[in-house]
Amino acid sequence: MARVNHKKVKQLIAQKRKTVTDRQFFSSRLLAGHFEDMAAAQSKRYGYTRRVKVRTVWEPKNQSSAYTDNDLVWVNAGHQLVTAKKTRVDRYDIVCGLFAHELGHVLYTDFLVGQSYGIQFQSGRWYPALPPMRNQDERIAESDIWAYAQSESSHMTALIKLAHCIGNILEDGFIENKMLNRYPGVLGYSLGAMRAQQFKTQPTLTQAIESEADGGHIWLTIMQLMLSYVEFGELKYGEEPLTDERVQVIFSLLPELDRSLTEPSAKERWNVVNIILVRCWRYIKDFLEYCEKLVKDSETAGNSDKDSLGDFLSAIAGASSEAAGGTVSDDEPKDSLPSPASSAQKRAMTAKQAAASMPAEEPASEENNAGESCESDAKTDSEGSAIQDGSMELSSEAGSPELSLESSSSMNKPYRDVSEAESGRIPLTQTDSLSTPIGGETLRDDKYAGSGYINSAADIDRLLERIVEQAVTKDLEDQRVSELNDLAKVVSYGDIHNGVDKVVHRISEVKDEMIDQYQLIADPLIHISKQLQRSITQQLKDKRRGGKQTGLLMGRRLDVHALPRNDGRVFYKNALPTEAPEMAIALLDDESGSMAGCERATYARAASIILYDFCRSLNIPIMVYGHSTGYTKNGSCVDLYSYAEFDEIDGNDRYRLMDISARGSNRDGAAIRFVAEQLSKRREEVKILILVSDGQPAHTGYGGTAAEEDLRGIKREYTRKGILFIAAAIGEDKANIERIYGDSFLDITDLNKLPVTLTNVVKRHIRV
Helix, strand or coil, rough: CCCCCHHHHHHHHHHHHCCCCCCHHHHCHHHHHHHHHHHHHHHHCCCCCCCCEEEEEECCCCCEEEEEEEEEEEEECCCCHHHHCCCCHHHHHHHHHHHHHHHHHHHHHHHHHHHHHHHHHHHHCCCCCCCCCCHHHHHHHHHHHHHHHHHHHHHHHHHHHHHHHHHHHHHHHHHHHHHHHHCCHHHHHHHHHHHHHHHCCCCCHHHHHHCCCCCCCCCHHHHHHHHHHHCCCCCCCCCCCCCCCCCCCHHHHHHHHHHHCCCCCCCHHHHHHHHHHCCHHHHHHHHHHHHHHHHHHHHHCCCCCCCHHHHHHHHHHCCCCCCCCCCCCCCCCCHHCCHHHHHCCCCCCCCCHHHHHHHCCCCCEEEECCCEEEECCCCCCCHHHCCCCCCCCCCCCCCHHHHCCCCHHHHHHCCCCCCCCCCCCCCCCCCCCCCCCCCCCCCCCCCCCCCCCCCCCHHHHHHHHHHHHHHHHHHHHHHHHHHHHHHHHHHCCCHEEEEEEEECCCCCCCCCHHHHHHHHHHHHHHHHHHHHHHHHHHHCCCCCCCEEEECCCCCCCCCCHHCCCCCCHHHHHHECCCCCCCCCEEEEEEHHHHHHHHHHHHHHHHHHHHHHHHHCCCCEEEEEEEEEEEEEEEEEEEEEEEECCCCCEEEEEEEEEEECCCCEEEEEEHHHHHHHHHHHCCCCCEEEEEEEECCCCECCCEEEHHHHHHHHHHHHHHCCCEEECCCCCCCCHHHHHHHHHHEEEEECCCHHHHHHHHHHHHHHHHHH
């Protein structure tokens, strides 16, 4: 197979990046990993040890923009809030803003308090406390709330859902205020850009009132005003006077809304929710009855897709697409995510309201700044559901400024430069208390003109380069699989193997799960490899350095300083600097079903990882294959599994080793010939073929002493071509291996002895 050079890869990357669409860019796993790294950088410093998962999708027809359940952050980059922007850089800012909003929930939202609120309310109790009653009307409203809730189970469910809508509005204002103050760099800038886009597309009060007559409701308008105040600090009045009923409701709640923005305790925000429920009960009750009537009308018409009043309420209160996203409580069923309500529960207008109230605009261009067309994916991704494994209670003061690590130079600029490398982390420390600031208020900055961060485009360009590189390497890997199968057709296997198909398998794109598995088990194995490397490295340095070698038993030069010794080691010689002979190694693992017994496949996988790391660290070319048998349309076949090639393309061969497994039968002769043929074509002076097997060739028409004789013949043939065979035995099958391969036998059952054993093999050939 032709060698893949770096220049060719660069050329293909340059060609490929011109064809990358926004859908490919924003839904790539690499972009999600980029956001995961950002989340880790901000959350781990506060003792949040569980890594936040991020998933970005491109679903233009999905009304959900973003959500989090404290474990997964889900962002829809195909949402109209994003696609309204013309260039990829501007769209990235909005996507990053959506991510920053949800990260704010991860850092500062107390999910357990929201869960406790629903449980307590279901039991007929106010949580955290009974709301204060200012007059007789509010006491009557409080009694009427419980009478309504307890009249029907659907009423209780609807009330709890509506309370969470209000709570999410207050929480959004709180966490965005925190994020803007604590993270003025990339996160703060992107969040500000997203908020500006939201406020721009938000309907005015006049437009909202006009839409009330077309399927809307006054309570939805009040919720929209509430959201506008807590997030943006202002209301879009339109042509309405301050005396408007809806505005006056918001004005009457200003002290409570302001407290919800500055109060660090989540319980206080839920107290504000209770106050809003009581004070606005006449609007809320009318809205709930309005929703109930719509549900009954839909059921009568036979076209309702909502199972209950609660489901309908979630849809109608959460259908607006104007806000950033939402939170999902830990007790919500996993298969209900994502839904329009869960991703935007704080919405204060229906989709019909928003569409009717917003002025007509031309469709946003689907052209990105590089001239590529953006693909639309109308298909809703069912994998958007989150995996909830519990939540962690975070201190609402977790992000205090005094915990930040900044250099003296970075203190002069209001942002942090984005870096590919990880910066210093703050270790978790044991603390007994937190300082309690005195005073504090919500301030408005009308002169803010951005953080001054000028590298947003460069950051995106770096991500795009990686995405394109992944696409190019996958194409090259696909091409490599085709070339390997072509090579398998022309190898001369001998008459005994000619009638059997040969198929080469190779993973073109390594998945994250395989990388995670490797990282879980690699450390102790890599430690063994490092031990092996230290011994070899010193010997290589000695050969390159040369010099005087003393303490020899015989020689032509007498070392007068060693004459007092009584062991006879009194000679020396001058060693000239030399280079160790170049070496190439091929490893072939038996993956037959019998390898499943006694952990043989596990030992083979571990030995492969150690040997691969050892060779790569010392710049020794290595290829790793496995072999078993399977079936094609022509009957049984020899399956060859390519894990590592001499010329690595994507840098992920070490992860492919995790796929080594016990499979079917084994036709050793064909597999050995395929690997030995490739090794024999290498230019290195020393070529070593290591076979890891249980010593029992077994396939249809291929077994017993006849198969063993075939293996001995293959060994003799390729030994004459300069290949050194090392047959490594696992477990109790040492006798079988030794009988077949003779002096090439090597016992690797004890992994603790593997470094010494392999060191002796390599040292022996370094001295050549």
